[in-house]
Amino acid sequence: MKYEAVIGLEIHCELKTKTKIFCGCATEFGADQNTHVCPVCLGMPGVLPTVNQRVVEFGIKAGLATNCEINKYSKFDRKNYYYPDLPKNWQTSQYDLPIAEHGWVDIDVNGEKKCIRLTRIHMEEDAGKLVHSGTTIKDSNSSNVDYNRTGVPLLEIVSEPDMSSAEEARAYMEKIKAIMEYIDVSNCRMEEGNLRADINVSLRPVGTKELGTRTEMKNINSFKNLEDAINYEIERQTEVLEDGGHIVQETRTYDPARGITLSMRSKENAHDYRYMPEPDLPPIVTSEETIEKYRSELPELPDARRARLEEEFGLSDYDAGIITSSRAMAEYFDAVVATGADAKLAANWIMGDLLKNLNDEGIDISKSPVEAQRLGEMIQLIMKDTISGKIAKKVFKEMWTNTDSPEKIVKDKGLVQITDTKAIEGIVDEVIANNQKAVDDYKSGNKKAIGALVGQVMKASKGKANPQMVNKLLAEKLN
Amino acid sequence: MRLYEKPAHVLHDMLVNKEITSVELTEDVLARIDEVEGDVKAYLTITREEALAQAKAVDEKIARGEEISFLEGIPGAIKDNICTKGIKTTCASKILENFVPPYDATVMTKIKAENPVILGKLNMDEFAMGGSTENSAYHPTCNPWNTECVPGGSSGGSAASVAAGTAIWSLGSDTGGSIRQPASFCGVVGLKPTYGRVSRYGLVAYGSSLDQIGPVTRDVTDCANILNIIAGHDDMDSTSSVAEVPDFTKALVEDVKGLKIGLPKEYFVKGMDPEVEKAIRTAIEKYKEMGAEIVEISLPHTDYAISAYYLIAPAEAATNLQRYDGVNYGERVEGEDLVSMMTNTRTEKFGEEVKRRIVIGNYALSAGYYDAYYLKAMKVRTLVAEDYAKAFEQVDVILAPVAPTTAFKIGEMSGDPLQMYLQDACTVPLNLAGLPGISIPCGMSSKGMPIGMQLIGKALDEENIIRAAYTYEQSQDYHTKMPQLGGNN
Ligand SMILES: [Zn+2]
Numbered sequence: 001m002k003y004e005a006v007i008g009l010e011i012h013c014e015l016k017t018k019t020k021i022f023c024g025c026a027t028e029f030g031a032d033q034n035t036h037v038c039p040v041c042l043g044m045p046g047v048l049p050t051v052n053q054r055v056v057e058f059g060i061k062a063g064l065a066t067n068c069e070i071n072k073y074s075k076f077d078r079k080n081y082y083y084p085d086l087p088k089n090w091q092t093s094q095y096d097l098p099i100a101e102h103g104w105v106d107i108d109v110n111g112e113k114k115c116i117r118l119t120r121i122h123m124e125e126d127a128g129k130l131v132h133s134g135t136t137i138k139d140s141n142s143s144n145v146d147y148n149r150t151g152v153p154l155l156e157i158v159s160e161p162d163m164s165s166a167e168e169a170r171a172y173m174e175k176i177k178a179i180m181e182y183i184d185v186s187n188c189r190m191e192e193g194n195l196r197a198d199i200n201v202s203l204r205p206v207g208t209k210e211l212g213t214r215t216e217m218k219n220i221n222s223f224k225n226l227e228d229a230i231n232y233e234i235e236r237q238t239e240v241l242e243d244g245g246h247i248v249q250e251t252r253t254y255d256p257a258r259g260i261t262l263s264m265r266s267k268e269n270a271h272d273y274r275y276m277p278e279p280d281l282p283p284i285v286t287s288e289e290t291i292e293k294y295r296s297e298l299p300e301l302p303d304a305r306r307a308r309l310e311e312e313f314g315l316s317d318y319d320a321g322i323i324t325s326s327r328a329m330a331e332y333f334d335a336v337v338a339t340g341a342d343a344k345l346a347a348n349w350i351m352g353d354l355l356k357n358l359n360d361e362g363i364d365i366s367k368s369p370v371e372a373q374r375l376g377e378m379i380q381l382i383m384k385d386t387i388s389g390k391i392a393k394k395v396f397k398e399m400w401t402n403t404d405s406p407e408k409i410v411k412d413k414g415l416v417q418i419t420d421t422k423a424i425e426g427i428v429d430e431v432i433a434n435n436q437k438a439v440d441d442y443k444s445g446n447k448k449a450i451g452a453l454v455g456q457v458m459k460a461s462k463g464k465a466n467p468q469m470v471n472k473l474l475a476e477k478l479n
Numbered sequence: 480m481r482l483y484e485k486p487a488h489v490l491h492d493m494l495v496n497k498e499i500t501s502v503e504l505t506e507d508v509l510a511r512i513d514e515v516e517g518d519v520k521a522y523l524t525i526t527r528e529e530a531l532a533q534a535k536a537v538d539e540k541i542a543r544g545e546e547i548s549f550l551e552g553i554p555g556a557i558k559d560n561i562c563t564k565g566i567k568t569t570c571a572s573k574i575l576e577n578f579v580p581p582y583d584a585t586v587m588t589k590i591k592a593e594n595p596v597i598l599g600k601l602n603m604d605e606f607a608m609g610g611s612t613e614n615s616a617y618h619p620t621c622n623p624w625n626t627e628c629v630p631g632g633s634s635g636g637s638a639a640s641v642a643a644g645t646a647i648w649s650l651g652s653d654t655g656g657s658i659r660q661p662a663s664f665c666g667v668v669g670l671k672p673t674y675g676r677v678s679r680y681g682l683v684a685y686g687s688s689l690d691q692i693g694p695v696t697r698d699v700t701d702c703a704n705i706l707n708i709i710a711g712h713d714d715m716d717s718t719s720s721v722a723e724v725p726d727f728t729k730a731l732v733e734d735v736k737g738l739k740i741g742l743p744k745e746y747f748v749k750g751m752d753p754e755v756e757k758a759i760r761t762a763i764e765k766y767k768e769m770g771a772e773i774v775e776i777s778l779p780h781t782d783y784a785i786s787a788y789y790l791i792a793p794a795e796a797a798t799n800l801q802r803y804d805g806v807n808y809g810e811r812v813e814g815e816d817l818v819s820m821m822t823n824t825r826t827e828k829f830g831e832e833v834k835r836r837i838v839i840g841n842y843a844l845s846a847g848y849y850d851a852y853y854l855k856a857m858k859v860r861t862l863v864a865e866d867y868a869k870a871f872e873q874v875d876v877i878l879a880p881v882a883p884t885t886a887f888k889i890g891e892m893s894g895d896p897l898q899m900y901l902q903d904a905c906t907v908p909l910n911l912a913g914l915p916g917i918s919i920p921c922g923m924s925s926k927g928m929p930i931g932m933q934l935i936g937k938a939l940d941e942e943n944i945i946r947a948a949y950t951y952e953q954s955q956d957y958h959t960k961m962p963q964l965g966g967n968n
Pocket of ligand 1: 020036037040041
C-alpha cells in the first residue's frame with residue numbers, strides 16, 4: 001500500500017515588543033538569570049495582568065498579513081497545567097475566541113503553488129526556562145528556574161494539516177517567517193527560539209480522506225531539523241504500518257544528533273487543560289477603524305513583492321522567490337537596483353557571491369560588508385564594460401575586506417578591462433601563433449577548440465581582456 | 480469612655496484639636512489588644528513597634544502645625560489576604576506561612592499615603608473561603624459579643640477587631656458576603672463596593688470576578704471616608720472601573736425622603752431567625768417614618784444564585800490557587816520527585832475547606848463538564864444581574880437581611896458545609912452582579928447578639944446606600960454599643 005503524509009504545524013513566534021505581554025519587564029534576550037522579572041511575571045500572590053497593546057496590534061497585523069479574519073471580540077483564557085517554569089501554573093492564552101482565524105498563505109515547492117490554510121492565530125505568554133545542575137535533567141540533582149522569558153509575548157500560528165511533505169512544511173514555515181519579518185513583529189531568529197514549531201505528522205493510504213493517528217514533535221527550531229524530523233517520522237510510521245502495526249498517538253522529540261525521533265510521552269497522560277475565561281482581563285474589543293489602520297500600516301508582503309519584481313524587472317519566478325524570501329534581502333535588492341544597476345545582474349550577484357559569502361561567515365544581509373550601494377556601483381562597472389564578470393569576482397572579493405569604492409579598487413589593483421581592440425589583437429595573434437594544434441582542430445571542424453584559445457588569451461591578459469571582444473577577434477582571424 | 484471605643488472621625492477631630500496624641504490613641508488600642516486579644520484572637524500578626532513609631536511620626540507632624548489627613552495617626556488593621564510589603568501575608572494558610580510580599584497592594588499604597596497607624600494583619604478563613612473564620616489554619620477568631628460564637632467570615636478578624644476595639648478601622652475583602660456577614664455578626668459597618676470600584680491589585684485572589692476590597696468601620700461616616708481613600712481606577716488592575724469617583728462623604732446626609740427602597744421577597748427566606756426578621760421589619764418601618772417609599776420587588780433567580788456562586792467561585796479559586804505548589808512561594812513539603820513534592824505540599828498545607836473547593840472547581844472546569852456546570856453557572860449569573868437591573872428600574876436601593884441568623888456557635892456548622900453555604904443566600908447574589916452593598920447594625924437579639932441589615936445599590940452608586948445607611952444610623956444608637964469584654968463577659 002502507498003501512504004501519503006498529512007502534516008500540520010503550530011508555529012510559536014516570539015514578538016519583538018520591548019516589554020512583556022502582561023507587565024512592564026524587558027523582553028531582551030540573554031540577560032542574567034531572573035533579572036527581568038517583577039511580581040506580575042513571577043505570578044506572586046495577588047498580582048494581576050495588564051495587556052501590552054503592542055501585542056494585540058502585532059496579533060492583528062499577523063492575522064491581516066496571512067489573510068485571516070480578525071475577531072472584533074476576542075478574549076484571554078487560562079490554560080491550566082502544572083509546570084515548574086510556569087509561575088501561576090496556568091498559561092494565559094486564547095481558547096475559543098483567538099485574535100485571528102481562517103487565513104491562508106501560498107507556498108511554492110519546485111515551481112508548484114499550493115495554498116496552506118491557517119486555522120487560527122492566538123496570543124499567549126511564554127514560559128520560563130529550567131536550568132539543570134547537570135548536563136541533562138536525568139543527571140541533575142537540582143534544577144533552578146530562570147523566569148526572564150516568562151511572559152514574553154508569543155503568537156501561536158496554527159495551520160490546517162494541509163502539507164504532505166517535509167519540503168512543503170519547510171516552504172510553509174519559511175513563508176510564515178518571511179511574513180513575520182516583513183510586518184516587523186518578530187526578529188525571527190530561530191537560533192534564539194524566536195520561531196519554533198510543533199509538528200503533527202500522520203499517514204494515510206493514498207486516495208483516502210480519513211486522517212491517520214498522528215504524532216507530535218515539539219519545539220523544532222531550524223529548517224533542517226524540521227525537514228529531517230518529518231522525513232524520519234514519515235519513514236518510521238511507514239515501516240510501522242507496513243509491518244502491520246499501529247501508530248501510537250504520542251509526543252515525540254527530535255534528536256538532531258542522532259537524526260531520529262524518540263517517544264516523550266504518550267497521550268494517556270494528556271492534560272485536561274480546564275480552560276476558563278481569564279477573569280482578570282476584560283475582553284479585547286477591536287473596532288473596524290483600528291483594523292483598517294493596522295491594515296494601512298502593513299508593508300508590501302512577500303508574494304506581492306515577488307510579483308512586482310517579476311513584472312517590473314523581468315526576474316524569473318524562481319529568482320524573485322529567493323530575493324523576496326526575506327525582507328532584508330528584498331530591501332537590499334531594491335537598494336542595489338536604485339543605484340542604477342541592472343536588476344538581473346543584481347539578482348545574480350545577490351543570490352550568488354553575496355549569499356555564499358554571507359552564509360560562509362554567518363553574517364546577516366543587513367550587516368553585509370559589501371553594502372547595497374557599493375554592489376550597485378560594481379555592477380555598473382560591469383555594465384560599462386570597465387570590468388568583465390570574471391574580474392568582477394576579484395573586485396567583489398576585494399570589496400569584502402576593503403571599504404574603498406569598487407572604482408578605486410579597480411584602479412588601484414589595475415583590474416580595468418582591456419577594451420582596446422589593438423591591444424587585444426596583439427595578444428590574439430600571439431596566441432594563434434603559439435597554439436597551432438588548437439587552431440588546426442578548430443579549422444578541421446572542432447568548433448569547441450576555440451574555447452582553449454579564448455582561455456589562453458584571457459590568461460595572457462591576466463583576465464583583463466574583454467571576453468566578447470576576444471571571441472569576436474578570434475572568430476574573425478580563424479575563419 | 481476609652482479612646483478605642485470612638486470612631487475614626489471623632490478621633491481625627493481630637494487629634495486635630497490636640498485633645499489627644501496619636502501615641503496615646505495607639506497605646507490605648509494596644510492596651511485593649513493586651514486586654515482582649517487572648518479572647519478574640521482577631522490578629523495573625525501584630526506590628527506593635529512599627530505602629531508606635533508611625534504614631535510618633537504623626538504626633539511630630541501635628542506638633543509642627545502641619546495638616547493631617549483623615550486616617551493619619553488612626554490605628555487600623557488589614558485582612559491577611561491583602562499584600563503588605565515587608566509584612567507577612569499568609570491568607571491564614573500554612574502554604575503561605577512565611578510569605579512576605581515584596582510589594583504593596585494598591586489599596587495599601589493608597590492607605591499608606593494617608594499615614595495611618597498599621598497595627599497588623601487580621602485573621603480570616605483560609606484564602607477567604609468560609610463564613611465563620613473557623614477555617615483559618617492558625618486559630619479561629621471569636622465573636623467579641625460572645626466568645627463562644629463565630630465572628631462570621633471570611634473577614635472575621637476585620638469585623639471582630641473593630642467590634643472589640645482592637646482596631647479603629649480595618650480592611651476586609653468580600654467575595655460572597657465576607658465583609659457584610661461578619662460585620663452583621665459583630666455589630667459593625669461593612670461595605671462591599673461595586674466590583675471594580677477598588678483595585679484588586681495585591682489582593683490574593685479567591686474568586687477573581689467576585690472579589691472586592693472594602694472597609695469595616697464603627698460607623699457609616701468612617702466607611703464613606705475610607706472608601707474615598709481606596710476607590711479609583713488603577714492601571715495595575717484592568718478590571719478596575721474608570722468611572723469618576725465622587726466624594727462619598729457628600730452622601731452623609733440625613734435624608735431618605737422620597738427614596739424608593741425595594742424589599743425583595745426572595746430574601747426573606749424560610750428558616751430565617753424570627754428575631755432577625757423582626758429587627759429588619761422594624762428598620763423598614765423606621766424608613767417609612769423617615770419618608771422613604773417601600774416597594775415590594777422580586778428577584779426571581781435568587782434561588783439559583785447560591786448554586787451558581789458555588790461553581791464560579793471554586794472554579795476561579797481552583798486556578799488561582801494552582802501557583803501554590805511548593806516551587807515558588809511559601810512552604811514546601813519534600814517528595815521523591817517533582818509530582819510527589821507538589822502533591823505532598825498541597826496535601827499537607829491546604830486546609831479541608833480549600834481542598835474541597837479546589838476539587839469542586841476543577842471538576843466544574845474539566846472537559847465534558849464545563850458546559851453543564853461552569854457555563855450554566857455563568858448563564859445564571861447573567862440572569863441574576865438582569866433581575867437586579869429590572870428591580871433598579873423601580874427602586875433606588877434594595878433592603879434585605881445580611882444573614883438569616885445571628886452569629887452561631889463555633890463548631891456548630893463546621894461539620895455541615897452545605898448548611899454553611901446557605902448562610903450566604905442573601906449576600907452572594909450581588910457579588911455575582913458586581914453591585915455594592917453595605918451592612919449596618921439594626922438590632923440586638925434576646926441573647927445580646929448583633930443583627931445587621933443590608934442595603935444594596937446600583938453599580939457605582941455607593942452614594943445612595945451610604946445615604947440610606949447614614950440616615951438610619953443617625954436614628955438609633957446600635958453603632959455606639961460595645962461588647963462587654965475583658966472580664967465582664
Ligand atoms: Zn514582569
